[in-house]
Amino acid sequence: MTNHSLFKRLVGFALLFALLIPAATVSSGGLDLQGDTSAQSGGGPIGNTGFPISPVSNASGHYSEVRPSVVYNSGFMQTYLAVWDQADSSSTNTVVYGQFMDRDGRLTGYRFRISPELGPNINADVSYDPTRDRYLVVYEVGIGIYGQFISNAGARLGSETTIVTGLVPTDTFYTSAVAYSPTSDKYLVTWRHNQGSSQGIEARTLSGDGLTWSSVWGLTGMIAGDPDLPDVAYSSPTDQFLVVWEQTNTDPDHDIYGQRIQMGGSPGPVGSVFSIHYTENDETAPAIAAIAKLTGIGQYLVTCQVDYGGVPSIDGRLVTDAGVLDGSPIYISPGKGYWPGVAGNDHTQEYLAAWVQGTQVQARTISTAGALDTVAYLTGRDPAHAAIASGPLGDFLITVDDRVSPSYPYDIFGYMWGTRVFLPLVTRNN
DSSP states (O other), rough: HHHHHHHHHHHHHHHHHHSSSSOOOOOOOOTTOOOOOOSSSSSSSSSOOEEEEEEOOOOOTTOOOEEEEEEOOOOOSOOOEEEEEEETTTSEEEEEEEEHHHHHHOOOEEEEOOSSSOSEEEEEEEEEETHHHHEEEEOOSSEEEEEEEEETSSSSEEEEEEEEEEOOTTTTTEEEEEEEEEETEEEEEEEEETTTTEEEEEEEEEEETTTOBOOOEEEOOSEEEEEEEEEEEETTTTTEEEEEEEEEEESEEEEEEEEEEEEESSSSEEEEEEEEOOSSSSEEEEEEEEEETTOEEEEEEEEEEEEEETTTEEEEEEEETTOOOOEEEEEEEESEEEEEEEETTTTTTTTEEEETTEEEEEEEEEEEEOOOOOOOEEEOSSEEEEEEEEGGOEEEEEEEOOSSSTTTEEEEEEEEEOOOOOOSSSSOOO
């Protein structure tokens, strides 16, 4: 082969790879509002400073933007959607906002309002329907849980959907979470129900077209065990969801419990409520993710915050899609840790867990066998409420609420995680 032919072939390969591999830069700034385009190979943080997702506020400009949730659009758009809530100038009304980002974390368009009515619209969660290329955002309004369908351009689709509602102060609903089953074309929404001195975790499905509701399933019954903070993930091999929550046991302290809900056959709870994290310590704030393993079965990773004698840390347990604990507890954070988030990536067969510790966001990947990778330490100032979405081909987006400076309100920031490979577009054969 002549040098000229070899040169043309190398250039052709380089151009092909350049088209297949996304750009490595994240054009948004960090907490200091400076761009960071550094990257790490082997799957890790792409830069270590957070970039602003919500408009960066000033001390007198507006109230804090907090409690993010994030999901990835796996269809044609291939974008992330982050949602969060923010109080208005009255400090009594709270609105749910959203912001799209491309697969490399660059903001696309401007933030947009999701909740149509003023009120205490808080604790938003979001799920994506690839069949219709749209989102369902759910949030609490005190007297009930409501939802709003959003297009891939951020437009409201139809009117606000009532998921469950009651009467103040005797019948109220809080901390909703949502996931979607593409196999059955159904969303599962779960929440905490307060009724006098009793509380319970409940759930129901909504058809993908938004027209048909199931009955409400009481997963715990109405009890005095203070069940709270439900989260849910979907396992595709068995077409079922696993709902997890914290609940006081007889110790007394909180443990983490779960209930499987099947979609195929006769939809509804399957099996019994089972314990996931249970020690003499206080386990709270569960977060859950799922992976379809290459062996053809499903698996969940359930993380939580564990109080070891006044020192909170982040632990995890693997759970099969049959509702069986898989292996021993996983000690995820090397030191203190608060407010975990977790996501699973089918392509790389690994989970990413993130949490906050002091001024840092910390994160590490975990294999389906429970093996821990190196902890990454990401720059922040006062972060809280980690949430993660699994993106394309092993990428993740971590979101937190944080401040630009101690005197500022909270805003929403993001950290990209993945692998970026740089190849030359021109190769010279000497």
